[in-house]
Amino acid sequence: MAVFRGKASEAGEAKVAGERSLLLGIGISAIGIGMYVPFSLVFFHHVTGLSFTLVGLVMTVTGVAGLAFMPLAGSAVDRFGAKRVNLVLYGIRALGFALYPFAGSLPAFAAVALVTALADRSFSVVQQSLIGEVARGAARDRLQASTRALQNAGMGAGALLVSGVLALWGTGAFTWTAWANSLAFALAGLLVGRVRPVPAERSGPSAGRPAAGYRMVLRDRPFLGLTAANFLTALGYSALSVLFPLYLSTWLAAPDSLTGAAFTLNTALCAGIGVLVAGRVRRSGARRTRSAALGALLFAAAFAGQIVLGTLRPGQSATLVALLVIVVVYTLGELVHSPSGGALSVSAAPEPVRGRYLATYQLSYSLATALARTLPKGEWWWKSAVLGTLNIGAFFPLLFLSAYRLPGGVAAVLGSAGPLFVVGLAALVLGERASLRTVLAAVVGAFGVSMVVLTADAALDLVGVVAGVVSSASMAAGTVMTKRWGRPEGVGPLAMTGWQLTAGGLVIIPVAALVEGAPPALDGDALLGYGYMMLINTGIAYWLWFRGIGQLSATSVTLLGPLSPLTAAVIGWAALGQALTPVQLVGMAIAFGATVAGQLAAARTPQSFSSSEKNDRNISMDLTDGRVRR
Template sequence: MNWAGRLWRAATGADAFSDGPRRRLAVASFVDSLGSGLWLPSMVLFFTRGAGLSAAVVGVGLTCAGITSVAVTPLVGRVLDRHDPRRMLVLSYAIRTVVYLIYPFVHSAALFIPLVCLAQAAAQAGRSARTMVVAGLADEEERIRMLAGLAAIRGTAVGLGSLGATAAIVADTRAAYLAIVLVNAVSYVVAGLLVRTLPTLERAQQPEAHHQTKAERRQLLRDRRFLVLAGLNAVFLAGDSVLLVGAPLWITTRTSAPPALVGVLFTLNTVLVVLLQVSLGKMAKTLSGAGKAYLLSGATLLLGCAMFPLAALGGVAAAAGCMVVGVIGLSLAEVFSQAAGWSVPLALAPDGKRGQYLSAYAVGEGFMTFAGPGLITVIVLDGGGLGWLGLGVVAAAAGVAAQWLCRTGTPQTTRG
């Protein structure tokens, strides 16, 4: 095996995909993410230039989709605890396939907004279901390694897909955008068929989840440590909006760095996350390890944010250098927080409630999806350098608090 092959195996944790079901899940994740990589860069252009919707309508629709994903998470958690998560993941792919097959016929807000909300709700359910599938296929020691490997695989696929999207964006025709929509729909079909071949997981065979008392259903709301950790986790997710919204705005409006640097920084982030997710993410295999990962995430997010105001003070070379260091910090923060975000709900979930805990933890992700860009825009345009430093300090404090909560005692309930 050449050096490139060895690097790929190390980066993706290929040893974690040693049997047939795990390999099929990995292939399904790759195919799904390849389609997503094609779709995400061209999504807004498809709806505005290909479907004729206004930018305001698209913005309202995407905001409604983010709110919907937050609203459905409690229901998703209860469903996942009652049914085989493999079947729920297949259903998520099926719903998204139907939505994307209807997208070519969208020309009004009345059809666009319900469809994009349905697609986002299905995607949110699919993420929680996939984590539960991994938990069913791997033992406690291997779960985080397998999840990290899947994240590396998905990141690689999204990067490759985004290269393909460039051709459609350059062509800028309705036919090119329609091709991307249909390819993405096909990717969901292929991924769903692969997941359907996975073995039935034990969760579907636990009927006690159907007969919980009201007190048992409220157990999650009484788990204050978990709820605080879920809230703190949302702070670290702000790093995504910093990269997607904050960095491009800051580079183009407040620094002397060339606008082309934005694409370079996106590529740098993708490469770093793919290469480091498995090797660094493995520290979060335990609850205490997840606390350390959160601490490091807060520290590196502070480093990344501190580089932004410095980039505004120098010339072209200094600005570019500071932005590169800043994105390295953001990338490390993403790796650490993502691994901790998988570990905490799996470690703290009682038997029969893993789906509810995973879905509750995902609320922060859904919230930051629609609120994060706006918050970061306010920091960039109004807060300036002090805004960036304030965000970094908040993230560092969240890291300290999360580590303390993760090492305070042990989970009070048996792990699911």
């Protein structure tokens, strides 16, 4: 019961008004989360009656949308205060789970899931901000440790509770657990509402004015460095649930039951001694930076121990003892790093823009968790690196180099020659025999694009021409090899897209740093544009592109390429008032006609599909079928 105390036992720690209510609310909320998170796909399938495919798709899309919403949650905290936003999020979650049993159609489920996902994804940002709002100094560390202990205990209790309910009353009890979740979130909100923030610390007349917004965060390089370091450490938090089971089964050939034992031990230690370990670290007088670094070193020691154990492979008894030590060391790293790292991020954030700072910091956890859940395995590490380099890492730098050095639309014409590269590579690698009509469609399409984009100031430059040709060849090779390799079993196009974007980004970052230096500070408009390019123009666009490669032949996909400059010309006419000449209009008609003709020609060629592509086709049928399986 020491967790629920109202006064700190250590001297110098200020009392937090309403601390017992705050922690009790966090514990009840964690029980609600534990009742559905371990069974989320099955939970929502039974509650709504929708198919597993539709539930999984909606959860993926709404989860991504929730990540994009986190910066807005940070802004809301700075504007309205963490406590108010926290109560709003509790209310949204309570309402969402109360409505889930009535969301039997796809639009209704998607709407409820979207609103609830926005609240779920943003909650960690708001809760961290609330700790900073109600506590100062060492009290923050204590609250961080108590919060983590209660979350582990609550989620474990919630999972056990729902398992018992299902064992007694079957899957029909999922509806009642949804309403129990709603009640838990509502009660948690009422309890948290009793906590009282401490007066704001003002260092100047403008201390409470968050005028700088995210520009201030992006200019704070020490904080961005802290966030980047936390991203690497956050991968360690996901290791027990993602990498440890794989390590046991593939490297040690150990029984799967050991995974459950490791989870149980980790949860019990976090719930039982988390506050004690954090208190011991706090009383030692260690700086937060050093204790956070110590936690990261303990993570590293646990991973090094796994490598040594997998290499030596001693007898069964020694292996079990070594695994026990590894899990204990890993858990100690978690217990030492979590309160110190969390309190460090809160303290490093200036009070007027704390919400924005913590939204940026919490993205490191969310991105690490999303990445760790679907890490490549085996040969897909190097395959993802190759595809990411061809489709993104080499393609984009060469494309922009060509565009800078070739004025007058020449770069776009070179890019429209990509289908010709794909036709040749598909014949060599995939055995796709292109008809004469397909080849003519590619040539005529490139000619039509040239009529649209070429201007009087067009000029040739050797470096630009080489860059344009190589960029087209790189994208063509990436398209063909994506078709050739398909996807590993059980991995969807969204995960494949993430692998390739990550690999391509890692190739581009050092090139951009060497050529252009550090990125400039971004204002609000630039951040909105950057967010649009990340989510819509890159993430969703590439997801659709790779999904299309799984559904169609490589030639069919690449013959859609000429539509890109045509779309740009139409947008320029509609949004910017740019005039289109008769020659451009004729060129657009030629390019569009060639695209349609190429698709018709490619459709007559029989296609074979790998197992992953057949899975894509089944998913597509699920999405287009008007009936919903129950």
